Amino acid sequence: MTRLVSAAxxxxxxxxxxxxxAMLSRLIGRFRPVGGFVICAGVxxxxxxxxxxxxxxxxxxxxxARSWIGGLRDLTLVNASLxxxxxxxxGMLFSMAIGVTLxxxxxxxxxxxxxxxxxxxxxxxxxxxxxxPVAIVLFGIDIAMQIFLIATACVWPIxxxxxxxVRSVDPMWRDASRVMGxxxxxxLLRVVLPASxxxxxxxxxxxxxxxxxxxxxxxxxxxxxxxxxxxxxxxxLADVPAAFAILVMAGALGMALDWGLRGLERIVSGWQIAITxxxx
Amino acid sequence: xxxxxxxxVVTRSIASVSASSGWALFALILVLWDVVGKGDETGLIVPFxxxxxxxxxxxxxxxxxxxxLPSVARTLAGFSIxxxxxxxxxxxxxxxxxxxxxxxxxxxxxxxxxxxxYVPVAILVMGADSSTRVIVIAVGAVxxxxxxxxxxxxxxxxGYLDAARVYTRSIGAILRRVVLPSSLPQILAGLRISxxxxxILMVVSExxxxxxxxxxxxxxxxxxxxxxxMYASVLLLGVIGFLLIFGFSRIERRATVWYEGTKGRGxx
Numbered sequence: 001m002t003r004l005v006s007a008a009x010x011x012x013x014x015x016x017x018x019x020x021x022a023m024l025s026r027l028i029g030r031f032r033p034v035g036g037f038v039i040c041a042g043v044x045x046x047x048x049x050x051x052x053x054x055x056x057x058x059x060x061x062x063x064x065a066r067s068w069i070g071g072l073r074d075l076t077l078v079n080a081s082l083x084x085x086x087x088x089x090x091g092m093l094f095s096m097a098i099g100v101t102l103x104x105x106x107x108x109x110x111x112x113x114x115x116x117x118x119x120x121x122x123x124x125x126x127x128x129x130x131x132x133p134v135a136i137v138l139f140g141i142d143i144a145m146q147i148f149l150i151a152t153a154c155v156w157p158i159x160x161x162x163x164x165x166v167r168s169v170d171p172m173w174r175d176a177s178r179v180m181g182x183x184x185x186x187x188l189l190r191v192v193l194p195a196s197x198x199x200x201x202x203x204x205x206x207x208x209x210x211x212x213x214x215x216x217x218x219x220x221x222x223x224x225x226x227x228x229x230x231x232x233x234x235x236x237l238a239d240v241p242a243a244f245a246i247l248v249m250a251g252a253l254g255m256a257l258d259w260g261l262r263g264l265e266r267i268v269s270g271w272q273i274a275i276t277x278x279x280x
Numbered sequence: 281x282x283x284x285x286x287x288x289v290v291t292r293s294i295a296s297v298s299a300s301s302g303w304a305l306f307a308l309i310l311v312l313w314d315v316v317g318k319g320d321e322t323g324l325i326v327p328f329x330x331x332x333x334x335x336x337x338x339x340x341x342x343x344x345x346x347x348x349l350p351s352v353a354r355t356l357a358g359f360s361i362x363x364x365x366x367x368x369x370x371x372x373x374x375x376x377x378x379x380x381x382x383x384x385x386x387x388x389x390x391x392x393x394x395x396x397x398y399v400p401v402a403i404l405v406m407g408a409d410s411s412t413r414v415i416v417i418a419v420g421a422v423x424x425x426x427x428x429x430x431x432x433x434x435x436x437x438x439g440y441l442d443a444a445r446v447y448t449r450s451i452g453a454i455l456r457r458v459v460l461p462s463s464l465p466q467i468l469a470g471l472r473i474s475x476x477x478x479x480i481l482m483v484v485s486e487x488x489x490x491x492x493x494x495x496x497x498x499x500x501x502x503x504x505x506x507x508x509x510m511y512a513s514v515l516l517l518g519v520i521g522f523l524l525i526f527g528f529s530r531i532e533r534r535a536t537v538w539y540e541g542t543k544g545r546g547x548x
Contacts, residue, residue, distance in 0.1 A: 115302055130514045130518065
């Protein structure tokens with residue numbers, strides 16, 4: 001261990017010659033995000049040590065780490081995350097199916113847009129968490145209830161994103177496809193739909209974060225399995241380190257989902273990035 | 281001439297018919313809800329007219345000052361704290377560019393935490409009173425504004441800054457007169473997300489260890505199986521959410537007319 005540290009130190013000393021300064025700053029650059037976390041952890045520990053934060057109701061960093069690693073080891077945190085992921089995935093599947101269909105219909109056919117516009121505008125701002133009691137009455141506290149809530153909450157961003165994506169497809173592409181002899185359906189399936197995939201992906205990313213919010217809130221309030229339920233249990237037991245560990249886990253899950261979707265976005269809409277950003 | 285006028289009239293009447301058809305469908309759904317509710321014998325679906333009646337009783341009764349208005353006040357208080365903190369911190373982080381790479385990761389992480397998860401933790405740390413709920417709304421809602429303001433500040437056109445520097449050396453004036461106005465569209469987009477989160481957090485925080493508020497009322501009605509009150513409170517919450525977001529959109533549109541103008545979109 002000490003050999004490793006001294007080797008690293010001597011490497012840094014060697015590199016810190018004017019010629020290698022750029023490399024060193026690149027090295028620092030690589031670790032800046034981690035540095036931010038370290039600084040924030042330091043500020044937290046200092047605030048706790050100075051009595052700015054109540055010591056009894058905030059965990060020390062080692063206690064937090066112990067609780068988090070313990071939760072990963074005995075799989076309680078892992079299983080809770082998997083339950084939340086399960087509900088999120090199924091809920092998203094439903095909202096994608098309904099949302100993309102409705103978005104295509106309203107985007108392509110103006111009468112349908114006019115017909116459904118008012119209803120959608122009224123339903124959209126209803127906070128999905130307000131529907132939790134309604135969902136309990138209808139579905140009980142199974143995972144089906146979470147799926148229902150997630151689907152209702154997430155369908156609107158997907159509808160709006162799909163509608164806008166379909167409308168902003170370059171008309172030239174559509175005309176070109178028709179001129180080259182493709183049928184209307186063929187144009188829809190082979191031109192309009194692929195061209196709106198990037199827009200739909202944006203909607204998917206927005207609604208995934210909403211899905212996580214709804215899943216956690218539903219678990220929190222009803223004990224339906226997932227991170228929310230674990231959090232409610234930790235609160236009732238006044239197990240402070242566990243509550244913070246679940247919070248960290250929820251954040252990690254949120255970031256992992258976002259990263260995954262960004263990766264997926266690069267894969268399925270890389271062509272769009274290529275045609276817009278490379279030109280700049 | 282006459283044919284074109286006639287076709288214009290026809291087009292316009294078709295347009296007006298289909299515009300009103302949206303309202304017609306909405307009304308139809310409500311009527312259907314009422315009819316199904318009246319025919320329903322399990323009592324699970326409460327007719328729309330009963331729900332509206334209960335809603336009216338809530339709004340005119342003592343519950344207005346005990347539950348509804350405090351909820352709205354907490355939402356707005358938490359949202360305002362989040363807005364001010366987010367804009368100030370966001371401008372600072374965007375202005376001092378070298379800070380941003382350090383804290384970007386932390387901020388993205390804090391935003392990735394589903395906001396309802398902050399509620400039980402905050403109650404553990406600060407106890408279950410009204411100020412905790414306001415703080416939790418602020419904590420959950422601050423990240424979108426903060427990140428949006430940071431991005432907006434970083435993207436201010438360098439020409440604007442150079443032009444401003446010709447006239448003044450005061451950083452305060454540059455921030456106030458140039459940076460803030462030109463990042464306003466991004467800030468408002470962030471605030472919009474924050475407002476939606478504030479509403480969600482208001483409901484969730486009032487459903488946990490609470491004794492008053494709209495969220496409490498909804499949960500209590502569900503536990504007592506008082507379905508008309510439950511549906512009416514959910515509807516009321518929907519109306520409040522609609523009004524807040526609608527009001528915000530109006531302000532947003534007015535504040536960013538110039539921006540839409542520069543993008544070649546119409547003056548509204």
